[in-house]
Amino acid sequence: MDFAWLLQSLLNGLSIGSVYAVFALGYTLVFSILGIINFAHGAVFTLGAYLTYALAVGHFGINGLLADWTMPVTLPFVPALILGALLSGLAGMAVERLAFKPLRKRGADPLLALVSSLGVALIVVNLIQYLVGAEIYSFPADIFGDLPMAVIFKIGGKPVAVRTIQIILFGASLVMLAGLGWFIGRTRGGKALRATAENADTASLLGISVNRFILGTFFISGLLGGLSGTLIGVSFGVAGPYFGVSYGLKGLAVIVLGGLGSIPGAVLGGLVIGLGEAFLPSDMSSYKEAVAFVLLFAILLIRPQGLLGGRLEQKV
Amino acid sequence: MKRIVIALALVLCAAQPALADKVAAPIPIGIAVAQTSNVALFGQEQVNGAKLAEERLNAAGGVNGTKIALVFQDTAGDEAGAVNAFQNLLNRDKVVAIIGPTLSQQAFAANPIADRAKTPVVGPSNTAKGIPEIGEFVGRISAPMTQVAPNSLKQAMKIKPDLKRVAVLYAQNDAFSSSETTTFQDAIKELGLETVTVQKFQTTDTDFTTQVTAVLGANADLVVISGLAADSGNLVKQLRQLGYKGLIVGGNGLNSPNMFPVCGALCNDVLVAQAYSPGAVDKNPVNKDFAAAFEAAYKKGPAQFSAQAYAAVQVVVEALAKIEKETGKKIADFELADLRAALNKSLRTGTYLTPMGEISMAPSGEVQQKDFYVSKIVMNPDGKTGAFVLVSE
Numbered sequence A: 001m002d003f004a005w006l007l008q009s010l011l012n013g014l015s016i017g018s019v020y021a022v023f024a025l026g027y028t029l030v031f032s033i034l035g036i037i038n039f040a041h042g043a044v045f046t047l048g049a050y051l052t053y054a055l056a057v058g059h060f061g062i063n064g065l066l067a068d069w070t071m072p073v074t075l076p077f078v079p080a081l082i083l084g085a086l087l088s089g090l091a092g093m094a095v096e097r098l099a100f101k102p103l104r105k106r107g108a109d110p111l112l113a114l115v116s117s118l119g120v121a122l123i124v125v126n127l128i129q130y131l132v133g134a135e136i137y138s139f140p141a142d143i144f145g146d147l148p149m150a151v152i153f154k155i156g157g158k159p160v161a162v163r164t165i166q167i168i169l170f171g172a173s174l175v176m177l178a179g180l181g182w183f184i185g186r187t188r189g190g191k192a193l194r195a196t197a198e199n200a201d202t203a204s205l206l207g208i209s210v211n212r213f214i215l216g217t218f219f220i221s222g223l224l225g226g227l228s229g230t231l232i233g234v235s236f237g238v239a240g241p242y243f244g245v246s247y248g249l250k251g252l253a254v255i256v257l258g259g260l261g262s263i264p265g266a267v268l269g270g271l272v273i274g275l276g277e278a279f280l281p282s283d284m285s286s287y288k289e290a291v292a293f294v295l296l297f298a299i300l301l302i303r304p305q306g307l308l309g310g311r312l313e314q315k316v
Numbered sequence B: 001m002k003r004i005v006i007a008l009a010l011v012l013c014a015a016q017p018a019l020a021d022k023v024a025a026p027i028p029i030g031i032a033v034a035q036t037s038n039v040a041l042f043g044q045e046q047v048n049g050a051k052l053a054e055e056r057l058n059a060a061g062g063v064n065g066t067k068i069a070l071v072f073q074d075t076a077g078d079e080a081g082a083v084n085a086f087q088n089l090l091n092r093d094k095v096v097a098i099i100g101p102t103l104s105q106q107a108f109a110a111n112p113i114a115d116r117a118k119t120p121v122v123g124p125s126n127t128a129k130g131i132p133e134i135g136e137f138v139g140r141i142s143a144p145m146t147q148v149a150p151n152s153l154k155q156a157m158k159i160k161p162d163l164k165r166v167a168v169l170y171a172q173n174d175a176f177s178s179s180e181t182t183t184f185q186d187a188i189k190e191l192g193l194e195t196v197t198v199q200k201f202q203t204t205d206t207d208f209t210t211q212v213t214a215v216l217g218a219n220a221d222l223v224v225i226s227g228l229a230a231d232s233g234n235l236v237k238q239l240r241q242l243g244y245k246g247l248i249v250g251g252n253g254l255n256s257p258n259m260f261p262v263c264g265a266l267c268n269d270v271l272v273a274q275a276y277s278p279g280a281v282d283k284n285p286v287n288k289d290f291a292a293a294f295e296a297a298y299k300k301g302p303a304q305f306s307a308q309a310y311a312a313v314q315v316v317v318e319a320l321a322k323i324e325k326e327t328g329k330k331i332a333d334f335e336l337a338d339l340r341a342a343l344n345k346s347l348r349t350g351t352y353l354t355p356m357g358e359i360s361m362a363p364s365g366e367v368q369q370k371d372f373y374v375s376k377i378v379m380n381p382d383g384k385t386g387a388f389v390l391v392s393e
Helices: A003-034 A041-056 A077-105 A110-132 A164-186 A188-198 A200-205 A210-236 A244-258 A263-278 A282-302 B002-015 B040-059 B079-092 B104-116 B150-159 B175-190 B209-218 B229-241 B259-267 B285-298 B304-327 B336-347
Strands: A150-155 A158-163 B027-033 B068-074 B121-123 B138-140 B165-171 B194-201 B222-226 B247-250 B271-274 B351-354 B357-361 B367-369 B373-379 B386-392
Touching: A003 A041, A003 A077, A003 A150, A003 A158, A003 A164, A003 A188, A003 A210, A003 A244, A003 A263, A003 B209, A041 A077, A041 A110, A041 A210, A041 A244, A077 A110, A077 A210, A110 A244, A150 A164, A158 A164, A158 B209, A164 A188, A164 A210, A164 A263, A188 A200, A188 A210, A200 A210, A210 A244, A244 A263, A244 A282, A263 A282, A263 B209, A282 B194, A282 B209, B027 B040, B027 B079, B027 B304, B040 B068, B040 B229, B040 B285, B040 B304, B068 B079, B068 B304, B079 B104, B104 B121, B104 B138, B104 B175, B121 B304, B150 B175, B150 B247, B150 B271, B150 B373, B150 B386, B165 B175, B165 B209, B165 B229, B175 B194, B175 B222, B194 B209, B209 B229, B222 B229, B229 B247, B229 B259, B259 B373, B271 B386, B285 B304, B304 B336, B304 B351, B304 B357
Parallel strands: B027 B068, B121 B138, B165 B194, B165 B222, B222 B247, B247 B271
Antiparallel strands: A150 A158, B271 B373, B351 B357, B357 B367, B373 B386
């Protein structure tokens, strides 16, 4: 157990965990308002990465419908990231209109919405493959201009290496989390959102347009999903239409771990799982995907409501 | 009692073989590769190679004037998908042979079905140990790693004679990569090098921070990777970004232009042992011809997966032509079952001049390939495209 390894793992975990947190927040927001899981969230995550790639690089490979098609204009990375995230927000709204609202209007069982959102997810993923094929798209190495690729320093003679992108990941996630915290805690819109989450019927009696707020929530959720997709895409490559699937599952683990519907819980859960993965001994690291769920079960045994979840009400 | 008799009669009827099928024209050849799922990356390349073969071989007259028709069935990325695709091709499409599936682990699940149906399977990309042993009707034209892998290590030692410490990384959820890494590790021992760390990952992984950190900590001067193009490309990228400066040797999965967009300029100098090299055209007019046609059709150089899929179709067509020549009977006049059996024998006789050079199939179904290649990746200044440049002939 040397200090360099400890620090290295801590930095790795914080960086990836912060992205998990941003992604899981999108789940949590929708859950806190509607009380259902939006299974299309992973697909919006994937979509966000592809949208940003289209805006920033503007050209896809040799397979799929868009094989030889080139965007007339490309944007610098940061505007592309923001626009990609906004478009993902719109995609989130479309998911609500397609998969959730019609069922809500009919007063259908919330379980059905789970199935319909899964359907939307599959359609989106297959549509992406139909359009741009299955290959991996990597953002060009010079996407951040002349920044060095990594910061490498030695501690006690052992190297500690952090990729620049990991630092950017962490920074962008912090900004996003802070922004969201401010919006929910300090603005009228955020208050109304919390009221709607608390009790939709009462909120609508108080003159809050619940449907509009649900739509707004899906927008923010999609924005967070798309943004985290882009961040992961820049870090590791946009790994094919299916790359959101495992993140989607991990996001679920994060919110259950943190406490369903709890916003700080999602952040904490993301960091816990990110750190859990990072501190896994390196020869076990291929089992990383299982870590999230092992942690989840371990914590649920001790705290059934999740780390920061509200008390479970006893129904008598 | 009467009912039982009727039931028995029905059972007996059902047990009768259906009326013998004739071979359809154009001659149906099954292509069962992964067109969806995360394996589609390779499946796409195989489809491209196979389609090009169909087009060109038919333009050249097919089987002595009879056209062939490729029947594509998507296997997706798992065993169940491969099994379904095989069953459709065998029973519904009545193909004379199946080319596929994409992954070795799919082959272990699906090939026995074709073997029971006495229909030849030609593996276009299965390189794991034990594939030809699946059955009498199973063969492959993709050389197993045991023949290919050690060449690249020898090349690395030529480049850097003082090599000593090797880090081995492999994708443990992929049958092919796991079998390839044992080949590599044996070769490392035999060449007198020392394995300082063995790191595993999953083909679906994108974050290799932990593994790379371990490699850097182990102070290796050679890294050997067995994985697929996407994950390995990412791994190479992260190795280089985090400051690894030594040599990198890649297995068969890295032998694909799909690497290039993933690690960009950082792919430079990765050494790969190849069963196919788009650059080896001097001694092989067939390859020159194929590479040019592929470039014209798809605007990029052919990957090994495309070349091997092309070769698989070519081998089947040439074997069919041989049957006509030897029996003096047109393919269309054969019963399907007889033709399948005859084709299985015919595949295993003679040699074929393919884009990979001269190959033949042993009676066991194992491929025998004459030439292997070691290339290194050289990226273009745009950082997106590149080529495998031959370093050894």
